[in-house]
Amino acid sequence: MHQFLTIIGIILIGMALRSCRRRIFRKLGALTYLLSTGLVTYFLTGGNIPLSIATIFIWFFLPWIELISRVRKMRLPLENTLNEQRRPQLDDFPEAYQTISELESLNYEHSSDYGWDWGNSTQHYSFYWHPEERIVVAVCLCKQSNIAFSYVTISSRDSDGNIYRTSNFPFSPTLKNTPNVAWNQIACRHCSLDSSLRCHQKFIQKKGGSLESLMMPDPETLDSEVESDMQEQIRFNLKSGIITPAEDQKFRYSFRGLCYLWRQFIKDMIRLS
Template identity: 75%
Template sequence: MHESLTVIGIILIGMALRSCRRRIFRKIGALVYLLASGTVVYFISGNIPLSIASIFVWFFLPWIELGTRVRKLRLPLENHLNEERSPRLQQFPEAAHNIDELETLDFEHSSDYSWDWAGSAQHYSFFWHPEERTVVTVCLCKQTNVAFSYVTISSRACDGKIYRTSNFPFSSTLKNSPAVAWNQIACRHCSLEQSLESHKHFIKKKGGSFDNLMMPDPDILNEEVENDMRVQIRHNLDTGIITITDNGKFRYSFRGLCFLWKQFIKDMIRLS
């Protein structure tokens, strides 16, 4: 009973910390859960090194999916956006809020496109603001029973540099091309207006200037996304993250699987 009550007590402490508002306490709560799993192994085996090793096993669990589903993925080298009507937003309340805020900030809706990527249906609603020289994309994602939305803010400089700010909740599954400067912000950013301020500050931090930004062309926003994806795929081919298959598609190399594993670990730490 003593061992069981000890484990239950540790788990309850972890639950209490995970329910806190401050992020640091939630992260400590995740570590307490790991401690609970190590304690269980120690009580069963009486072996301290084994109990410590069991904690680190959690960080290698992503290899189960990497070695089964991801390793078998075959993705197209060329992917084209299809124009479609804006979907209903009942499943995406955060997206509806963002669109309302964009209209308040005088952003103009340009177009709606979608494509399928790695088994995920992705819809893009493009908004642009000529004075801000900025494009905001409200992205809706559906994969099996999971649905979520995020926002990406983009500005393009005359020298080819692309500045992006996004609250995409996961790390990128491909390396960004050298021309892209990526600014990751919290999933639950206070407001879109604050996200835009963060984007402007990020451009200045990277040595860019507003005067050097290009005016967006609302008629070719989908073509820019397609071209950016081609450039990114080409960069990942050059760096060995992906390789071309016999049927003209690409798959992740072993180096690419290791890259994805590091991205999984970053998400585990960041989202905990």
């Protein structure tokens, strides 16, 4: 009974920490859950410390269940084309309406709406641009099974062919970025669009870019730029061995690619905990 109450007490402490607003306490709560897992094994095995530690690390290998059972069988198109679409109902996407309203208040002009199917998800892009800031903002609306969410990707290009992107996409990228793309992932919560735009400009300067050398966006070619960037990214990942060609002009993840995705899963587990 003493051992059982000890485990219950640790779990309750973890629940209390996970309910805190500060990230450091939420991370401590996640560590507390790991500790409780090790303690269960410790008590059941009569004090086997190596096995208890091994049990804790099993959590980090759980993503392999999905990688082997689902991702390994996925076949994604080598070439994908954006199709012009009407904007879907914003009521289905959290915070999308607020983001678009803030964009309009900051004098960003709406350019176009496009979408495509990517794997098991449907993605819609509403493009906005600002000629003076030389920035393109894509409000991305995603539907996957019964899950719907929105995020923002802020992009700038300079005259040397470098691309700077800032995004609050809640997960790590599933493909490696090409060498000319600088990726800045910011928190998806407690961050206004205005502060995200300022963060984007600071990120460009941090990477050695110049705001004066940014190219003026062309609203007529935003969709073709996204398609071209995706094609270049796929070619780069093919060359890197992350993905490999499959039948019917599609690709699949190689074993090296599955290991890459596993590392991305672990990064998300640590970052989002």
